[in-house]
Amino acid sequence: MNTRPDALTDTEGDACYLALKTRDARFDGAFFTAVTSTGIYCRPVCRVRLPRRENCRFFRHAAQAEAAGFRPCLRCRPELAPRAVDAPAWSTEDASRILARQAARLMDEPELWADAADDAQPGRMVARMAERLGVSDRHLRRLFEAEFGVSPLQYLQTRRLLAAKQLLADTRLPVAEVARASGFGSVRRFNAAFAERYGLNPRDLRRAREDEDQGDANGASLTVRLGFRPPYDLATLREFLGRRALAGVERLDADGRFLRTVRIGTHTGWLVLGFDLPASQVRLTLGESLAPVLPILASRVRALLDLDADPSAIHAVLGPSYPAAEGLRVPGTLDGFELAVRAVLGQQITVAAARTLGSRLVQALGEPVATPFAGLDRLFPTPAALVAVDGETLGRLGLVRQRQAALRALAEAVLDGRLALHAGAEPQRTCAALQALPGIGAWTAQYIAMRALRWPDAFPAGDIALQKALGVTQARAAEAASQAWRPWRSYAVLAAWHGLAAPPSTKDPS
Numbered sequence: 001m002n003t004r005p006d007a008l009t010d011t012e013g014d015a016c017y018l019a020l021k022t023r024d025a026r027f028d029g030a031f032f033t034a035v036t037s038t039g040i041y042c043r044p045v046c047r048v049r050l051p052r053r054e055n056c057r058f059f060r061h062a063a064q065a066e067a068a069g070f071r072p073c074l075r076c077r078p079e080l081a082p083r084a085v086d087a088p089a090w091s092t093e094d095a096s097r098i099l100a101r102q103a104a105r106l107m108d109e110p111e112l113w114a115d116a117a118d119d120a121q122p123g124r125m126v127a128r129m130a131e132r133l134g135v136s137d138r139h140l141r142r143l144f145e146a147e148f149g150v151s152p153l154q155y156l157q158t159r160r161l162l163a164a165k166q167l168l169a170d171t172r173l174p175v176a177e178v179a180r181a182s183g184f185g186s187v188r189r190f191n192a193a194f195a196e197r198y199g200l201n202p203r204d205l206r207r208a209r210e211d212e213d214q215g216d217a218n219g220a221s222l223t224v225r226l227g228f229r230p231p232y233d234l235a236t237l238r239e240f241l242g243r244r245a246l247a248g249v250e251r252l253d254a255d256g257r258f259l260r261t262v263r264i265g266t267h268t269g270w271l272v273l274g275f276d277l278p279a280s281q282v283r284l285t286l287g288e289s290l291a292p293v294l295p296i297l298a299s300r301v302r303a304l305l306d307l308d309a310d311p312s313a314i315h316a317v318l319g320p321s322y323p324a325a326e327g328l329r330v331p332g333t334l335d336g337f338e339l340a341v342r343a344v345l346g347q348q349i350t351v352a353a354a355r356t357l358g359s360r361l362v363q364a365l366g367e368p369v370a371t372p373f374a375g376l377d378r379l380f381p382t383p384a385a386l387v388a389v390d391g392e393t394l395g396r397l398g399l400v401r402q403r404q405a406a407l408r409a410l411a412e413a414v415l416d417g418r419l420a421l422h423a424g425a426e427p428q429r430t431c432a433a434l435q436a437l438p439g440i441g442a443w444t445a446q447y448i449a450m451r452a453l454r455w456p457d458a459f460p461a462g463d464i465a466l467q468k469a470l471g472v473t474q475a476r477a478a479e480a481a482s483q484a485w486r487p488w489r490s491y492a493v494l495a496a497w498h499g500l501a502a503p504p505s506t507k508d509p510s
Contacts, residue, residue: 008031008058008059008060012058013056013057013058014053016031016033016044016056016058017053017056017058019031019044020033020044020050020056021050023044023045023046023047024044024045025044025045025227025229025230025280026229026230026311026312027044027045027229028043028044028045028081028082028227028228028229028280029043029081029082029083029084029227029229029308030044030060030084030229030310031044031058031059031060031084032044032058032059032060032061032062032064032065032078032081033046033051033056033057033058034056034057034058034059034065034068034070035051035055035056035070036055036056036057037051037055038051039069039070039071040070040071040072040073041059041062041065041066041070041071041072041073041078042073042075042076042078043073043076043077043078043080043081043227045076045227045280046073046075046076047075047076048073048075048076060084060148060149061084061148061149061150061155061158062078062081062158062162063148063150063154063155063157063158063159064148064149064150066154066158066161066197067149067150067154067158071197071198071199072162072165072198074205077165077166077169078162079162079163079165079166080166080225080226080227080281081227082227082228082229082302082307082308082309083108083302083308096143096146096147097147099133099135099140099143100140100143100144100146100147100148101147102133102424102426103129103130103133103140103143103144103152104144104147104148104155105423105424106129106132106424107129107152107155107156107159108159108299108423108424109299109422109423109424110159110163110182110183110295110296110299111296111299111422112125112424113156113159113160113182113183113295125156126140126141126152126153126156129152140152157193157197160182160183160184161182161193161194161197161198163181163182163183163295163298164178164179164181164182164184164190164194164202165198165205166224166294166295166298167181167182167291167294167295168202168205168206169205169206170222170223170224170294171222171291171294172222173291173292175187175190175191175202175203175206177292178190178202179191180292181292181293181294181295182295190202220287220288221285221286221287221288222285222286222288222291223283223284223285223286224283224284224286224294224298225281225282225283225284226281226282226284226298226301226302226307227280227281227307228280228281228282228305228307228308228309229280229309229310229311229312230277230280230311230327231311231326231327232275232277232280232311232327232329233325233326233327233328233329234256234275234277236328236329236494236498236500237305237306237329237331238252238256238258239498240331240494240498241258241331243351243352243355244342244351244354244355245355246342246355246358246359246362246380247359247362247363247375248261248359248362248363248366248375248376248377248378249261249362249366249376249378249379249380250376251375251376255274256274256275257272257273257274258272258273259271259272259273259373259376260334260376261369261371261376261377261378261379261380262286262290262297262334262379263335263379263380263382264290264293264296264297264300265293267289267290267292267293268289268290268367268369268379269286269287269288269289269290269369269371270286270287270290270369270371270372270373270376271284271285271286271287271290271297271301272284272285272286273285273301273305282301282305282307284297284298284301287371297334300332300333300334300335301334303332303333303334303423303454304331304332304333304334305329305331305332306329306330306331306332309329309330311326311327311328313488314328314456314488314491315327317484317485317486317487317488318485318488318491318492318495321484321485321492321495322492322495322496322500324495324500325491325494325495325500328491328494328495328498328500329494330450330451330454330456330490330491330493330494331451332423332451332452332454333451333452335380336420336421336422336448336452336453337382337383337410337411337414337421338380339421339448339451339452340410340414340421340434340448340452341358341361341380341381341386341407341410341411342354342358343444343447343448343451344403344406344407344410344439344440344444345357345358345361345399345403347403347439347441347443347444356398357397357398357399360397360398361381361397361399362378362380362381363378364389364393364397365381365385365386365389366378366379366380366381366385367379367381367382383410383411383412383414383415384411384415386407386408386410386411387408387411387412387415391404394407402438402439403439405438405439406437406438406439406440409437409438409439409440410437410440413433413437418433419433419434421448421452421453422452422453423452423453423454425453427449427453427455427457427458430445430448430449430453431445431446431448431449432445434448441462442460442461442462443460443462443463446458446459446460446461447460450490450493455490456487456488456489456490456491457486457487457488457489457490458489458490458493459478459479459482459489459490459492459493460493461475461476461478461479461482462475462478463478463493465497466478466493466496466497469496469497469499470496
């Protein structure tokens with residue numbers, strides 16, 4: 001082991017050690033424990049024998065532990081942990097920290113890893129990312145290392161290697177496809193990076209996992225686990241998704257599992273999401289056709305179910321106003337364009353009416369897809385399909401011309417790259433770009449930011465139902481009341497919509 005200083009202070013380390021003793025899932029992903037006597041780092045929930053305090057070093061991020069020379073535990077599998085969550089940055093935050101965290105969010109998105117795979121020098125992705133953020137790559141590297149204790153390339157490499165580790169353990173994809181899916185441009189570079197970081201060949205890891213558990217990856221589907229921090233308000237999440245389920249695309253079954261069709265690039269298929277609350281895990285079962293894009297799919301499922309939320313941090317802010325909202329999650333989406341279309345369809349009408357319009361759109365423009373589930377047989381329409389369809393067809397579906405124009409403009413902006421609708425996009429700029437499109441106002445932009453961009457501080461102040469829940473009649477009054485809930489206002493919106501507590505004492509200045 002090298003002598004690199006711990007990412008956490010001795011006092012913070014003592015607190016982490018106390019948390020480690022409890023194996024409490026609420027701390028999962030919040031820190032990692034590296035053991036100097038074994039050279040291994042683990043999640044706080046690992047069931048191995050408790051190491052001695054003097055042998056423990058604690059790190060905020062897996063990349064920090066790996067940069068210090070530690071290897072991931074094969075038993076607790078750090079790649080399954082929820083991501084570490086920092087309080088979201090807003091206007092009072094240091095600009096340097098905002099920039100560094102935005103860069104980390106971009107590197108957390110597997111869709112962007114292909115940028116690194118295209119080059120013999122993956123570090124060029126950092127230069128392109130710096131250009132995207134409007135700074136020099138040297139400045140970005142300096143800010144990133146100051147915030148996270150590792151370089152951007154080290155952070156990215158850890159992300160990709162852990163994704164590859166999960167693919168090797170949970171799928172039977174050839175090693176070449178694992179390398180490509182996890183963002184490596186060649187098998188040779190992947191094997192070298194894996195062996196250097198983890199001390200074994202990728203095929204050796206796969207053989208070790210096969211000896212332990214064959215799982216169900218040998219059939220036409222495979223199942224992976226995704227961790228989250230408890231508590232988790234599953235009932236509210238199911239109610240939210242169930243009310244909005246589109247016929248042919250998604251549904252909740254009698255066992256409370258969420259089923260739906262999926263398109264990621266050229267790959268199409270299906271997934272089933274089941275919850276194991278006692279184990280603080282989601283079981284993601286997917287058709288084998290989606291295995292090559294599993295890192296992307298797993299990331300999108302984490303966003304859909306808000307698995308990386310830190311309930312303790314959120315409840316510390318919202319608890320006085322919404323004591324019953326602990327464990328509440330803000331549902332995301334598997335596809336930002338789909339969510340934006342559904343938001344446009346839902347403008348100024350009820351949830352049930354929006355679901356009817358969305359289901360009609362799916363039946364008319366969605367491509368057929370084969371699944372083992374009756375009635376689950378359509379993909380959500382693509383931007384190209386919406387651009388190509390004529391107004392008469394949309395009119396027969398019940399879409400007025402204003403909505404038609406908004407949908408067409410939205411689809412064109414996504415197709416030509418002017419609009420990115422994913423968790424790595426910058427919320428304020430994206431909201432401004434959305435509102436520049438015809439027929440899209442502040443409510444729709446904020447709703448898209450809340451769910452598609454995963455912005456925890458989004459707040460659709462003009463929403464009538466939200467104003468009613470807050471006991472006000474103006475957007476200005478709702479905005480004023482919301483300041484106490486920053487930077488977690490998206491969660492306050494969900495709590496208000498679901499009536500999880502009496503509205504806070506608010507006087508409408510009107």
